[in-house]
Amino acid sequence: MIKFEDGRTIGRVIATEALPASPHEFHFWTAVETSLGIGAIVRVDDETRTVFAVVIDGRAYSDLSSPLHEVVAAEGDPKSVTAPTRRAEIRLWTAAVLRHEPEEPMQPVPLAGVRVASASDVERALRMDSYVRSESPTAIPIGVYRAAGLKAPVSVDADFVLGPESAHLNISGVSGLATKTSAVEFALTSIFQHFPAAKGSVAALCFNVKGPDLCFLDRPAELNDDDRDLYDVLGVQPVAFDPVHYFAPFKADGVNLNTLRSHPDLVGAVTPLVWGLREVLDYHEVLLSRDDIDAKSDAFLDFLADRVVDKEFRDEWGHTHRVSSFADLERLFRAVFDGLEQAGRGDIWRTHHIATIRKVRNRLLNISTRCKGLVTDDGSASDLPFGAFEDRGVYVLDVSGMDQLGQDLVFTRVVSKLREHLERRELGVDHVIVFVDELNKYAPSDGPETYVRKMLLDISERGRYLGLVLFGAQQFRSQVHRRVVGNAGTAVYGRMDMDELATPGYQVFSPATKIKLATLPKGELMVRHPHFTHPVFVRFPRPPVLSGPDGVKRFPPQTDVPFEDAVVRQLVALDREISPATVVDIIADHHEVDVRRALLATRRTRPDDVLSYFRATLPRAVPHETVTRRGEPLSPLRSSDDPYA
Amino acid sequence: MSEPFGSADPVESRLVEAIPVGDPGAVPASVAFLDGIQRYAVEGRLGLQPIIRGHAAAATVLRVDGELDVLDHASDEFLVTAVQRLSDSQRAALEEVGLPMLDAGVADREHPMLDVRRAALLVERRRARLEAALVGRHVRQRDDTWLVVDGSLPRLENTGPRGRLVGLIKSHETQFLDGSDLRVALTLPEAHRTSVFRRSTPTHEDVYSWYLRLWPWEEQDLLHGLVRVERPAVDESVATATQVSRWLLAERTPLSAPDSRWDRLVYPIQQVEAFLRAQLGSWW
Numbered sequence: 008m009i010k011f012e013d014g015r016t017i018g019r020v021i022a023t024e025a026l027p028a029s030p031h032e033f034h035f036w037t038a039v040e041t042s043l044g045i046g047a048i049v050r051v052d053d054e055t056r057t058v059f060a061v062v063i064d065g066r067a068y069s070d071l072s073s074p075l076h077e078v079v080a081a082e083g084d085p086k087s088v089t090a091p092t093r094r095a096e097i098r099l100w101t102a103a104v105l106r107h108e109p110e111e112p113m114q115p116v117p118l119a120g121v122r123v124a125s126a127s128d129v130e131r132a133l134r135m136d137s138y139v140r141s142e143s144p145t146a147i148p149i150g151v152y153r154a155a156g157l158k159a160p161v162s163v164d165a166d167f168v169l170g171p172e173s174a175h176l177n178i179s180g181v182s183g184l185a186t187k188t189s190a191v192e193f194a195l196t197s198i199f200q201h202f203p204a205a206k207g208s209v210a211a212l213c214f215n216v217k218g219p220d221l222c223f224l225d226r227p228a229e230l231n232d233d234d235r236d237l238y239d240v241l242g243v244q245p246v247a248f249d250p251v252h253y254f255a256p257f258k259a260d261g262v263n264l265n266t267l268r269s270h271p272d273l274v275g276a277v278t279p280l281v282w283g284l285r286e287v288l289d290y291h292e293v294l295l296s297r298d299d300i301d302a303k304s305d306a307f308l309d310f311l312a313d314r315v316v317d318k319e320f321r322d323e324w325g326h327t328h329r330v331s332s333f334a335d336l337e338r339l340f341r342a343v344f345d346g347l348e349q350a351g352r353g354d355i356w357r358t359h360h361i362a363t364i365r366k367v368r369n370r371l372l373n374i375s376t377r378c379k380g381l382v383t384d385d386g387s388a389s390d391l392p393f394g395a396f397e398d399r400g401v402y403v404l405d406v407s408g409m410d411q412l413g414q415d416l417v418f419t420r421v422v423s424k425l426r427e428h429l430e431r432r433e434l435g436v437d438h439v440i441v442f443v444d445e446l447n448k449y450a451p452s453d454g455p456e457t458y459v460r461k462m463l464l465d466i467s468e469r470g471r472y473l474g475l476v477l478f479g480a481q482q483f484r485s486q487v488h489r490r491v492v493g494n495a496g497t498a499v500y501g502r503m504d505m506d507e508l509a510t511p512g513y514q515v516f517s518p519a520t521k522i523k524l525a526t527l528p529k530g531e532l533m534v535r536h537p538h539f540t541h542p543v544f545v546r547f548p549r550p551p552v553l554s555g556p557d558g559v560k561r562f563p564p565q566t567d568v569p570f571e572d573a574v575v576r577q578l579v580a581l582d583r584e585i586s587p588a589t590v591v592d593i594i595a596d597h598h599e600v601d602v603r604r605a606l607l608a609t610r611r612t613r614p615d616d617v618l619s620y621f622r623a624t625l626p627r628a629v630p631h632e633t634v635t636r637r638g639e640p641l642s643p644l645r646s647s648d649d650p651y652a
Numbered sequence: 653m654s655e656p657f658g659s660a661d662p663v664e665s666r667l668v669e670a671i672p673v674g675d676p677g678a679v680p681a682s683v684a685f686l687d688g689i690q691r692y693a694v695e696g697r698l699g700l701q702p703i704i705r706g707h708a709a710a711a712t713v714l715r716v717d718g719e720l721d722v723l724d725h726a727s728d729e730f731l732v733t734a735v736q737r738l739s740d741s742q743r744a745a746l747e748e749v750g751l752p753m754l755d756a757g758v759a760d761r762e763h764p765m766l767d768v769r770r771a772a773l774l775v776e777r778r779r780a781r782l783e784a785a786l787v788g789r790h791v792r793q794r795d796d797t798w799l800v801v802d803g804s805l806p807r808l809e810n811t812g813p814r815g816r817l818v819g820l821i822k823s824h825e826t827q828f829l830d831g832s833d834l835r836v837a838l839t840l841p842e843a844h845r846t847s848v849f850r851r852s853t854p855t856h857e858d859v860y861s862w863y864l865r866l867w868p869w870e871e872q873d874l875l876h877g878l879v880r881v882e883r884p885a886v887d888e889s890v891a892t893a894t895q896v897s898r899w900l901l902a903e904r905t906p907l908s909a910p911d912s913r914w915d916r917l918v919y920p921i922q923q924v925e926a927f928l929r930a931q932l933g934s935w936w
Contacts, residue, residue, distance in 0.1 A: 070926075072910045080907040090905040091679040092920050093718040 017041060017155075018100065018121035020051055030104065033060065033116040037098045039067075045519045046533075046544035047154035048124040048132050049102060053117035056109060059124065059132030060102035060116070061541050063517040069094035101517070105132040105540045126159040134538040138164040147201045148241035149194060149534055150545025160241050161545045163497055163536045165202055169209065169438050170471030173496030173537055177446070179484040180501025186529050187480040187501055188220050191442055192550035194478070197243050198440070199399045207437030207474070208398035212391075212425065214418060215405040216444050222268040223558030224401055225251040225276075228551055237548035245551035248401045253277040254391060255405040256381035256413070261603045262573035265380055265408035267555075270562035275580030280404065281389040281607055282382050284333050286420065287374060288312050293419045293458045294374050294412060303363045304370075310359065311367075315339065322346060333375045333384040340368045378413045387604045389611050393424050396435035411448075415459045418449065422462055422475075429473040438474040441466070446479035447486040460488060467494035485510040498535040500542070502527040516542075570599060574606055581610065582617040593622055601626050660828035663860055664847035664890055668833035672844050673864070677898025680798045684723055686712045686786055687802040687924040690779040691932065692732070692772055698742045700762055704732040704771035705751070708779035709928045710786050713920065714797070720923055724789060726782045727931070732771040734758045754778075780806065787817070802921045805859050805882045818896060819859065819882030822916040824875055828861070838874045840865040845897045848890045851882075860889045864897050866904055867915045877915040 018037035022028040033051070037043055043062060051058045071077060071094060081087050102121075107113055108131070129152050130136050139146040139162055146162035166172045176194065178187045195211050202209050215221040227247040230238075238245045255266035255277050263269075264277055287294070291308055300308075311330075314320065320328045320339070324346040328339045343356055343364065354361040375382045391402060404421065406414045422441060428434035443449060443463075450463040466477045467490060479495065481487050485507060492498070503524040507513070513521060523544070524533060530549070535542040553561065568576065574594055575587040594602045605624035614620035662668070688710035695705040709727035713720045731746060735755040738746070746753055756771045784806035790799050791814060798816045805819040828851045829837050837846050846863040859882040867877030881896065883889035900918070908914045908922040 071906070076907040076909040076914075079909070080905040089902070090919075091718060091902055092715055092720065092906060092923075094906050094919075095720075095923060095926070 015122050016120035017043060017123055018049070020116060020118045020121060021099075022115075022118055028116045028118060030107070030113045030115055032101065032103055033058075034099060034101050035121045037100065037121070039096050039098055041098060042155040043098075043100065043123070044154065045523045048105070048129055048152070048543070049121050050124050050128050050132070051116055051119050051121050053119045056107060056114075056117070058107055058116045059105045059128060061105055061132070061543065062100050063103045063541070064101035064519040066099045066101075067096060068099075069096045103517075103541045106134060123155040123157065126157060129157075129159040129161070133161065133536075133543060134540075135162055135164075137538070138162070138166070143203065143205060145203055145206070147194075148197050148243055149536075150532060150547040151237050151240050152543060152545055158240050161534065161543060163534070164538055165198070165206060167496045167537045168198070169202065169206070169440070169476050170474060172471075174471030175467060175477045175479070175495040176497040176499065177484070177487075177492050177495035178478075178480045178499040178501065178532075179503065179507075180482065180527075180532075181504050182482055184502040184527075184529060186532075188444065189530075189550050189554070190499060190501065190532055190547060191478055191480060192221075192224070192552055193243075193547050195401070195440065195442075196246075196248070196551055197241070199248070200243055202438075208435075209438040209440065210396045210398065210400045210402065210436040211440040211442060212402045212404065212421070213442040214414075214444070215403055215407050216414065216448075217407050219267040219555035219559045219564075220407075220444070221403050221442075222253075222266065222405065222555060223273075223553035223562070224248045224403060226553040226558060226561075228549060228553050228557070230549060230551065234548040237546065238551075241548075245548070247552045248399075250397060251276075251401045251403065252392075253403050253405060254280040256280045256378075256409060256417075258408070258567065259379045260567070260570065260573070261380065261383075261599070262570055262577070262606070263567040266405040267407070267559060267564045268405065268562070269564045271565060271576065271580070273562055274565070274576070277405075279389045279607060279610060280381060280391075280417070281387060282420070283385070283388045284331065284336060285317055286388055286390065287378075287382055287416070288316055288371075290416060290420045290423070290458075291371070291374075293415050294377075295370050300370070303360065304367050307359045307363050307367050310357070311336075324350075332387075333372060333382070337368075337372060340364070340372075378409075378416060381409065381413050381417065383603075385600060385604055387607050389607055391421065391424070392435075393428050394433050394435055396439065398436055400436075415449075415457070418443070419459055419462055422466065426466075426470075426473060426475055429475055436474075438476060440476045440478050442478040442480075444480045446481040446491065447483055450479075450488045450491045452486050452488050463491055464488065467491045483507050485512050496537050498542075500524055500527075500533040500535075501531075502529075570602075574602060577606060577610065578617060578621060581613065585618050589618065590621075593618075593625070597625055655826050658826045658828045658851055660833075660849040660851050660861075662847070663850050664862075664893070667847075668829060668836045668849065669847045670836055670840050670844045671847060671894065672841075673894050673897040673901065674843065675898065676902035676904070677895060679899050679902050682714065682716055682796075683798040683800065684712050684714045684790060684794070685720075685800045685802075685918075685920040685924055686710065686783060686790070687921050687928065688779045688783040688786075689925060689928045689932070690775045692775045694768060695731070697764075698733075698738060698746075700764060701733055701737050702764060702768050702771070703746065704756070704768065704775070706730050706732050706754070706771070706775035706778065707932060708775060708782050709931065710779065710782040711924050711928055711931075712786050712790060712799070713924050713927065715920055720920060722927065723794075724786050725931075726786060727928075728778055728782060730754050730778070732756050732774050734767060737762075784808065791817070800918070800921070802924070805884070814884040815886065815888060817884055818900075820900070820918065820921070821880040821882065822913055824878070824880065837863040838878070839869075840878065842866075842868040842877070843901055845881075845893065848893050850885060858885045859883060860885050860893075862893055862897075864900060866901060872915075879916050 018035040020028055020033050020035045026034045045062055047062045049060055130139055145165040147165050148160050148162045150161050152159045152161045178190055180187050213221050225247055230245055253276055255264045257279055258265045266277055268277055316330050322342055326342055330336050330339055375384050406417050425439055450460045466475055484492055505525050508521045531546050533542045533544050571591055575590045578590055579585050605621055608624045609621045690708045692704050692706040695703045707729045712724040714723040730752040732754045736758050754774055756774055787806055788808050800818045800820055803821055805817055842865050844865055848860050848862045851861045852858045861880055861882045863880050865877055869876040903918040906919045908917045908919045911917055911922055
């Protein structure tokens with residue numbers, strides 16, 4: 008084909024009646040050999056203005072008017088086609104306008120030459136100049152735009168990611184290929200380094216909901232030259248997070264932590280997450296099904312919360328109760344049932360029917376069984392440091408080993424506490440980013456209304472005023488509640504599934520953009536941001552922290568150990584001078600529940616003299632005597648009701 | 653407008669014969685194609701006198717590795733009228749247009765239609781002159797590169813080597829053969845050529861020529877797929893007639909359809925024409 012060469016001009020805008028140029032979209036042609044591709048940013052200039060645009064579609068065709076002509080030329084034999092001349096071809100591109108300069112009057116794109124955007128053009132095209140070059144920059148580098156040999160940093164506006172203008176970030180993409188977790192880890196790194204000091208302090212709270220994904224955020228990764236180059240372009244230091252605080256519940260045994268970060272070198276930095284009755288009762292709605300709990304049960308629960316728990320409560324039979332744990336609660340219930348039975352006063356206590364009381368008792372006491380490891384019977388608690396959150400600190404709650412109910416409870420309570428503290432400005436930081444993966448599980452687009460979903464909707468719609476920011480990730484955006492994804496000011500898309508792309512939420516994207524999304528390599532993302540008129544494709548470096556799979560390889564999780572060994576290991580992790588034999592001797596005559604309570608208190612307090620504190624916290628041991636069996640064992644009594652006895 | 657008859661002398665054999673050329677053969681690694689176009693339109697009249705606006709253009713494209721690139725391009729735009737019939741003021745007004753003015757000459761009597769036809773002939777001659785100029789330039793500058801010219805080989809003023817010139821004639825308005833020779837030529841089977849003959853006209857170079865059937869004519873018109881090839885009148889042209897014919901057979905692909913002349917118009921020539929038309933733009 009006849010070629011067109013003119014310096015930096017790589018194409019020319021065309022306009023026909025069928026393909027007109029409009030203020031928002033235009034078409035241009037280029038030479039067949041071009042470095043241009045979908046997602047490239049171009050500029051068109053005439054004497055009075057400049058238009059920036061992003062390529063959203065491309066077509067190629069030749070002057071062949073009918074396939075039949077090829078058949079005729081080949082005389083019906085495909086093998087015989089050896090044309091000495093290549094047919095004339097065209098590369099016709101469609102571009103969506105990003106910005107007009109000047110903005111007014113907005114007119115159709117001029118029919119002029121098309122040039123590839125430079126780094127400064129990319130800034131102007133994406134309207135980044137308003138927050139990258141301002142007196143008080145609020146730019147957060149999010150990735151590198153790469154096209155036609157150009158590498159240019161792309162930044163989002165902190166005011167639109169962490170509020171107050173808009174907030175939240177949502178990332179979608181298929182598992183394993185979309186690198187969602189990596190993208191969020193990199194974004195947090197960038198935010199921690201670039202969030203302006205004038206905007207206040209910021210911390211991140213990450214729910215690790217599956218595998219070892221977020222278990223090694225304090226461990227640096229090995230990066231290659233490409234990654235380091237990307238970090239250079241973006242102006243971000245590739246350093247691991249510091250400080251990182253890990254929290255995980257115990258397993259059912261109450262001593263082994265329920266986390267994959269259980270390698271001896273790392274487990275010492277994991278704080279047990281343990282809640283008692285008080286921590287749970289306020290969030291009973293999460294744990295108790297609304298279909299099961301009626302208004303009468305609700306009233307009784309309110310009575311317990313307001314009048315009984317953590318208060319001196321005197322019953323009608325002369326007993327005084329102080330209910331601080333599930334065990335205390337069970338004693339109260341027992342006293343009520345016994346008292347009613349002995350007094351023969353029927354089936355009403357304090358206006359509540361005994362059936363309601365029994366039902367609530369069953370449901371509440373069952374919680375400590377269902378959430379064993381997280382919820383204890385004895386009232387001891389170990390919680391997040393609400394009120395003392397550190398600036399640029401990362402708090403990881405490893406709930407990956409918990410069942411759905413436990414995860415729901417942790418999520419609801421933690422987020423509620425964050426909100427309460429942020430409302431009172433008592434959290435310790437001004438902004439908290441809450442990262443939740445598998446958002447489709449917690450805020451599904453359909454299904455019954457749950458407390459967790461209500462909570463997420465509340466964060467999405469009102470969180471930005473408080474500084475409570477949601478970073479959510481999911482495979483399928485279409486399966487997440489539309490108000491949750493819709494309120495995310497910044498949306499990020501990794502490799503997508505074609506079925507997902509066929510859903511209505513993606514109709515705004517061109518077919519070529521969808522194909523690009525379906526074939527995105529690892530490390531490439533499409534970013535939508537309020538300042539960007541159209542989404543832009545960027546590449547981001549691997550995060551500076553060890554990935555979950557790499558971390559597990561380097562720090563293999565330790566298998567569960569017996570009770571005594573687990574106690575020894577946890578105390579030694581606090582003080583390496585402690586002798587295991589001494590610990591075994593100390594706990595030998597104590598009940599496990601007492602040892603657990605003392606261990607928890609020691610871990611929570613982290614005293615200078617760990618062993619002394621642990622010993623002092625244990626109750627006085629009750630000497631016990633081992634009874635040896637003498638003579639023949641007793642035979643069971645015969646039952647007259649049993650015909651086969 | 654061509655003469656209906658021309659003369660031919662046998663070269664390869666005493667009587668014109670049909671010679672099979674075989675399958676399509678190799679094409680030269682580097683070959684250029686030349687074509688020209690002309691346009692004219694009556695822009696207006698001064699009295700009864702038509703004022704013709706004429707445009708002639710010619711271009712050469714070079715094909716290397718299947719890709720076509722413009723090698724040479726020349727164009728000419730002008731006004732044509734019977735200058736002698738214009739008053740001084742009319743001539744001055746036309747000169748203000750800024751285009752060269754060519755004199756179409758005058759007939760004994762005024763005839764608006766014949767005046768236009770005479771102007772059209774002038775435009776055609778300008779086109780032929782541009783083509784000849786480009787051929788001459790090619791011969792001088794790139795004598796190692798084959799050049800396929802759309803139409804008859806022009807008479808060249810310079811005396812450079814012409815060994816790599818090929819003329820490809822699609823229209824058969826001028827017949828050089830008659831009798832059984834003509835019958836052989838017009839009923840050639842597909843992939844056959846006639847034996848080489850010499851054709852001479854007063855306006856063109858003496859050349860060797862032969863007919864070649866590119867596509868089968870059965871169930872079509874006699875002239876379907878029939879082209880006439882011209883080569884410089886040298887012995888080598890006879891020796892390479894079959895080889896050149898096989899090359900030209902290979903040029904059937906890609907098809908120049910939907911052009912109505914697709915059976916005789918090779919694709920690169922069509923591309924030159926498309927380029928020239930695009931250059932001319934929508935003025936016409």
